[in-house]
Amino acid sequence: MVLGIDDPQIWLAYLACIFSALGCMVYGLLNWREEKEEQSVKSSTQKQVTQNQ
């Protein structure tokens, strides 16, 4: 029994809902951060290139 529910088909569904929503949050937030990182990498690369020129 998990979370007071006997049938695995139900507690799996309950947990699947929560974890899929959490997964969505993590995925979305990683994409938010990714851009910041890319931007900082890009601008530092850009600086590098300009300095080399």
Next chain:
Amino acid sequence: MAVSTSTLIFLVVIYFALTFYVARLGYKKSSQTDGYMLAGRSVPPAIMALSYGAAFISTSAIIGFGGVAASTGMGLLWLVFMNIFFGIFIAFVVFGPGTRRMGLNLGAITYPEFIGKRFQSRFIQAFSGLIVAVFMPLYAASVIIGAGRFLETTLGINYNFALLIFTVIIACYVIKGGLLSVMYVDAMQASIMLIGMTFLLVFTYSKLGGVVEAHQALTNMVNLVPQALVEQGHRGWTAMPAFNSSIWWTMVSTIIMGVGIGALAQPQLAVRFMTVKDDRSLKRAVAVGGPFLLMMAGVAYVVGALSNVYFYRTVGKIALDVVPGGNTDLIIPAYLNQAMPELFVAIFMLSLLSAAMSTAAAQFHTMGTAIGYDVYQHGIMKGKSGASTVHVTKIGIAFTILVAVILAYILPGSIIARATAMFMGLCTSAFLPLYIGALFWKRTTKAGATASLVVGSISSLFWLVFVHAKEAVPLGICQAIFGKETLLSGVWPLVDPILIATPLSFLVLIVVSLMTPQFSPEFLKKAFRLRFEDEEEVSESASHSAADSAGV
């Protein structure tokens, strides 16, 4: 009614004023065609996700399906999982980017135009527009009836007046402000819905003694399931129905498949992918969309099922026995009024009003663009109409709102109750195969897509009218023609049209496409061209280098 009517009327008036204020913010920004039809293609990810979710979740998803969960149990949670996984994650990450880019590459501003231009076919655009324009009013009618009844019971005003007020308010901001207004208002309403559902969840679990205790109490009530339901396969509220039983078939085929996967191909939702500025916005939107659906559908179904525990403890009856005639639509309202504090009931009422308004607004906009732009301007006038797109669309929206209201008055309740599932099933069978073909299979041909669209819609309608008992019996067309309720017997009348028509539509798409010549490589290159999500990044690099050079 636990809350005084004057308090509620006061709150509703403030709410409507807020709606107009937010709609006006959107209207100021949407004077161009792209603005009116596609919200200017630069909507922030969180607004897009909330608007998508709010359009997705109607009052019936909370009240109606919450009531169904009170009757059949937590098996419905699989639908929530499907909604989050397919309706949000797969939709935003797999379908969204291609739709956005291709829509921009081909200059499409509506969903029917998107698939029409992808397959270079005015027929596909007009036919899809027609499906939306003819069948979506049924779905819209069910939403506005729900809202009218809701206003009638909560505010104690006349039903006809309630329906009129509700429709006129939405019509004002949809017609005047276009999609940007709709999406801004959606986001505001979605926030209210989130507050309402969070309260509902916390109150319910704390009232019943905690998460595990509440579930355990529900599990222990297995002996209280009415005999009639046991015979149909009910095995308790925390157990799936018996395999192959009638409740199992209804739950699995109609609800999980129909509403779960069906969401992928709904025009009023898919068009929202074209409103953001880049692919990354869609990926970010997932962070808001997933939890939003969990808090809407997930909470409604869990609370619906748990209402049995509350009613059993307080009045010694299960939820179905508390409401008159075992009407599942009345279970959630009865639970709210009896179990929740007064202020919460008022907040929750506004959440439900928001759910209905946001869904209806999305439907009105999509139906209007379909009939004004896709059917009239492109189908009938072959793109030669002199009138401006925004103008024609506004007339289209006004016309379809009128049709939906008339349908709300004349159609029998039994048909209206089935309208949501009917529309979603039809969308899936008609649009999903060619939508997938459009985005992911370059070999899909114009003939293949056309055949799939026609076969998918006709076979789905045929199954609805002649085989699937839930629609065939109330419609009565099969009875009138063949003298029997359904053409097939046994388990067939329980099988949802989506399970028959969608595979057929896929098959036709593949077979016909392989037999007919494919599109020119030049066209495919244009359609599938990668857009710059990097447009912004390029300009950023340019400004970086300019700044850096200046620095140097």
